[in-house]
Amino acid sequence: xxxxxxxxxxxxxxxxxxxxxxxxxxxxxxxxxxxxxxxxxxxxxxxxxxxxxxxxxxxxxxxxxxxxxxxxxxxxxxxxxxxxxxxxxxxxxxxxxxxxxxxxxxxxxxxxxxxxxxxxxxxxxxxxxxxxxxxxxxxxxxxxxxxxxxxxxxxxxxxxxxxxxxxxxxxxxxxxxxxxxxxxxxxxxxxxxxxxxxxxxxxxxxxxxxxxxxxxxxxxxxxxxxxxxxxxxxxxxxxxxxxxx
Numbered sequence: 001x002x003x004x005x006x007x008x009x010x011x012x013x014x015x016x017x018x019x020x021x022x023x024x025x026x027x028x029x030x031x032x033x034x035x036x037x038x039x040x041x042x043x044x045x046x047x048x049x050x051x052x053x054x055x056x057x058x059x060x061x062x063x064x065x066x067x068x069x070x071x072x073x074x075x076x077x078x079x080x081x082x083x084x085x086x087x088x089x090x091x092x093x094x095x096x097x098x099x100x101x102x103x104x105x106x107x108x109x110x111x112x113x114x115x116x117x118x119x120x121x122x123x124x125x126x127x128x129x130x131x132x133x134x135x136x137x138x139x140x141x142x143x144x145x146x147x148x149x150x151x152x153x154x155x156x157x158x159x160x161x162x163x164x165x166x167x168x169x170x171x172x173x174x175x176x177x178x179x180x181x182x183x184x185x186x187x188x189x190x191x192x193x194x195x196x197x198x199x200x201x202x203x204x205x206x207x208x209x210x211x212x213x214x215x216x217x218x219x220x221x222x223x224x225x226x227x228x229x230x231x232x233x234x235x236x237x238x239x240x241x242x243x244x245x
Contacts, residue, residue: 030051118170121169
C-alpha cells in the first residue's frame with residue numbers, strides 16, 4: 001500500500017474514471033465511423049469491418065470497467081469488511097481505513113471483472129474451437145491422404161489443450177469461498193512482507209504492544225521493552241519510600 005492520503009486516493013479514482021470515460025467515448029466514435037464507412041462502401045469498407053469489431057470490443061470492456069468503478073456500484077459493506085479481515089487480519093489498526101477499504105474494493109472488483117473476462121473467453125471458445133474441432137474430425141474421417149490424418153490429430157490436440165485452459169480459467173474465475181479466503185490471506189501476507197521491506201521503521205513504530213510485556217520510554221524517547229524483573233526492581237524503592245512515610 002503506497003503512502004497516499006485519503007484525498008489522493010479519491011482524486012486518483014476520479015481521474016481514473018474520467019480517463020476510462022474518455023476512452024469509452026473515443027471507442028464509440030471509432031465504432032460509429034467504421035460502421036458509417038462500411039455502409040457507404042468502397043475500398044475502405046474492407047478495413048472498416050475489423051476496425052469496427054476492435055472498437056466494439058474495446059467499448060464493451062471500457063463500459064464494464066466504468067460500471068464496476070462507479071461509487072454507486074461499490075461492493076456491500078459486508079463484502080468489504082470480510083475482504084479487509086482476510087487481507088489485514090489483526091493488523092487493521094496499522095493502516096488507514098480509507099486505504100484498506102480502497103484495496104478491498106479493488107480486489108473485489110477485479111474478481112467481478114475476471115468473470116466478465118471469462119465470459120468473453122467462452123464466447124470465443126465455442127465458435128472457434130467448435131469450428132476447428134469439426135474441421136479436424138472431417139479431416140480424420142474423410143482423409144484425402146495420410147498427411148491429412150496427422151493434421152487432424154494435431155488439430156484435435158490443440159482443441160483439447162484449449163479446453164483444458166478453459167476449464168482451468170473457469171476454476172480460477174469461480175473459486176469456492178474457502179479458496180477465495182486462502183488466496184486473499186496469502187496476498188495479505190505477501191503485502192505485509194513487502195511493506196516490511198519498504199517501511200521497516202514505520203511498521204515497527206506502529207507495532208501493537210504485546211500482552212504480558214512491559215515498555216518504558218528510553219533515553220532516545222522511543223519505547224523499549226523491559227523484563228518483569230526490571231519493573232520490580234524499579235518499584236521497590238518507591239514502595240520503601242511509601243512505607244517510611
